[in-house]
Amino acid sequence: MLHLFMKVKSIPQRFNCYASYWKHSRIMRPDDANIVGNVHGGTILKMIEEAGGIISTRHCNTQSGASMLDPSPVQQDRCVAALARVERTDFLHPMFIGEVAHVSAEITYTSKHSVEVQVIVLAENILTGAKKVTNKATLWYVPFSLQNVDKIIEVPVIEYSSVEQEEEGKKRYDAQKMERLETKERNGEIINPVVSPEAYTVGFSQSSLIHLVGPSDCTLHGFVHGGVTMKLMDEVAGIVAARHCKTNIVTASVDAINFHRKIKKGCVVSVSGRMTFTSNKSMEIEVFVDADPLVEAARGKYRAVTAFFTYISLDKEGKPLSVPPLKLENEEEKKRFEEGKVRYLQNKAKRQAEKERQQ
Structure with a gap:
């Protein structure tokens, strides 16, 4: 249809x-x-x-x-x-x-x-x-x-x-x-695996997905559809959110998604996600997409896309559940948490202002 x-x-x-x-x-x-x-x-x-x-x-x-x-x-x-x-x-x-x-x-x-x-x-x-x-x-x-x-x-x-x-x-x-x-300043960051992570930590829920870009992922001109990339990003972010709270989760919002460089057919893309912030009812996940050309290996691996996804946890009736607090283990995680809190408060204020305008 x-x-x-x-x-x-x-x-x-x-x-x-x-x-x-x-x-x-x-x-x-x-x-x-x-x-x-x-x-x-x-x-x-x-x-x-x-x-x-x-x-x-x-x-x-x-x-x-x-x-x-x-x-x-x-x-x-x-x-x-x-x-x-x-x-x-x-x-x-x-x-x-x-x-x-x-x-x-x-x-x-x-x-x-x-x-x-x-x-x-x-x-x-x-x-x-x-x-x-x-x-x-x-x-x-x-x-x-x-x-x-x-x-x-x-x-x-x-x-x-x-x-x-x-x-x-x-x-x-x-x-x-x-x-x-401004987002290009973060493009050097990577997500490293953690051995035997503690529950509710960043390392416990972080996830990665490896995907070989094929013809069905691309336009007629050999470049990946942006929608295909976003779907992979949402899958990884969803896994991170589900691992953290062990419940049904749904996408609540996506902050700006920035496409820094094109991804060509034949590249291997690595999509990585990690928890950055949790409020009482929501989780923010940062997602990176890196592309590694197989044929043109001399070009090297590069950061292609970045974004922040927000998820909420739901019970069997579809009602929001409280989210387990994120356990922070080092100064870098604390810094990312505070940055996420600023984004959370800014978006909350924008939503409130929009409601007031509509009334």
Whole structure:
């Protein structure tokens, strides 16, 4: 049960921000969910990225091939949009087997070399017709030339409904650019195995996954889909959370996911996760993705993606449970815990402010 469609208005040179719209729907099946029937957060993230990748790639290939300075047509350099960043994403409601996921995406801002896409996910109970919003996400894409994958293509500009809308988009662009640069400072960290770790420590729950990137993981151009990477990250983070509390767990939110470098077909990716912070009802897990090229071994292993995932623990009725406190064993773990606490308090304040605005 898959329906794909797109509405596009033909506008030369500039594109209205509501002109490009992409939506697809898919019923949730047993292999999309965990053992209690909740759809994996990674499955939803993968659908979000697929929608964003389609709309941004189509937009970046809709240039007329002419400019205002030179109206004569020129040969267009075809490109594919690669995921660069996913802003914080909250899982507002769970999705279950048998429900239909409706994923819609639209382009809301473009800079010279990047595209902002906003995505909304609805879950529909096809027996009752009831619908609920499960996710709202903002993603950033960068278009790369198909002829030279190291070349970034200029993005066709879009037309905004007001000056204020464009200014707000520029603020979001500047903020995410600064945060992406800041995350690179952590890219040298690694997660080492711990021998006979004590329960509820960082070492006790930390987990890793090794995956060989095959053709089914990649675009037609040999690079891994961002959604595939996010699904692997969510699986590892889920294992860390389940090991820590020994209960059913669900993804509550994902802080910004930063894609630092592309991953090619044939690479071996190592996805590693560790607990950084626990509150009374939530757990924060830091996840790293490292890529190791097998064919081009001379390039060496590199850090490709980083993110923080937040999970909550649930009882058999789906109600939140208290989370066992994290036992900290050294100064580095204490430092990461305090950093996680700051993020937790900041996000809590943002959620509260959003509720007040809606009232």
